[in-house]
Amino acid sequence: MSVSSKDFMPRKIPLSFIIVRPATLFDLSEIMRIERQSFREQYPRGLFMMFLDANRETFLVAEYSGQVVGYVMAYIRPDMEGHIMSIAVDPLYRGNGIGRLLMEAVIDRLIKRGARYIGLEVRVSNKGAIKLYEKLGFKKMKIIRGYYSDGEDAYYMMLDLSTWGGKS
Numbered sequence: 651m652s653v654s655s656k657d658f659m660p661r662k663i664p665l666s667f668i669i670v671r672p673a674t675l676f677d678l679s680e681i682m683r684i685e686r687q688s689f690r691e692q693y694p695r696g697l698f699m700m701f702l703d704a705n706r707e708t709f710l711v712a713e714y715s716g717q718v719v720g721y722v723m724a725y726i727r728p729d730m731e732g733h734i735m736s737i738a739v740d741p742l743y744r745g746n747g748i749g750r751l752l753m754e755a756v757i758d759r760l761i762k763r764g765a766r767y768i769g770l771e772v773r774v775s776n777k778g779a780i781k782l783y784e785k786l787g788f789k790k791m792k793i794i795r796g797y798y799s800d801g802e803d804a805y806y807m808m809l810d811l812s813t814w815g816g817k818s
């Protein structure tokens with residue numbers, strides 16, 4: 651069967667069809683597929699399994715029509731910083747609001763678990779992700795030089811939860 655260019659076109663879908671739920675072991679293959687399509691470097695499967703075991707409430711997937719189309723991984727640090735470890739949306743389904751939906755869902759769960767603020771690192775070149783975080787209220791706090799293994803710098807961004815009003 652031939653692959654048509656249509657297979658790579660972004661798909662417009664109504665956000666109301668998206669279910670956000672905690673990830674399970676059965677989702678890991680799909681999560682790792684999206685990770686491969688989204689990042690230059692990948693986490694080993696064992697790390698996903700350990701993360702899932704320790705952070706069941708804050709490792710979420712977005713599901714559309716029975717298929718995993720995005721995920722977000724977050725945890726709480728001892729100083730009560732909620733930390734976003736990773737977020738990615740299947741390239742075919744980007745631009746539908748799924749990234750924002752996942753972020754809002756995980757922020758709500760981090761608040762319920764006692765987070766006082768939320769932090770994350772993002773490549774300084776990742777304009778799309780930075781825009782998404784800024785729309786949610788995150789602020790660039792500092793640059794971390796050479797944070798990534800290829801030498802690229804990161805912004806450390808923070809969301810002050812005392813001003814978190816949810817959807818804008």
Ligand SMILES: CC(C)(COP(=O)(O)OP(=O)(O)OC[C@H]1O[C@@H](n2cnc3c(N)ncnc32)[C@H](O)[C@@H]1OP(=O)(O)O)[C@@H](O)C(=O)NCCC(=O)NCCS
Nearest residue numbers: 688737738739744745746747748749750772778779781782
């Ligand atoms: C970043 C990412 C998760 C965004 O997911 P998404 O589902 O496409 O994002 P949304 O549709 O929810 O976008 C919400 C808002 O973020 C901003 N945004 C998201 N992607 C953008 C892009 N590529 N360029 C500019 N703005 C963007 C927009 O302001 C958008 O709102 P709008 O559509 O009303 O303009 C997705 O692009 C992705 O998986 N990228 C690869 C992995 C990655 O870089 N993860 C972040 C690592 S720190």
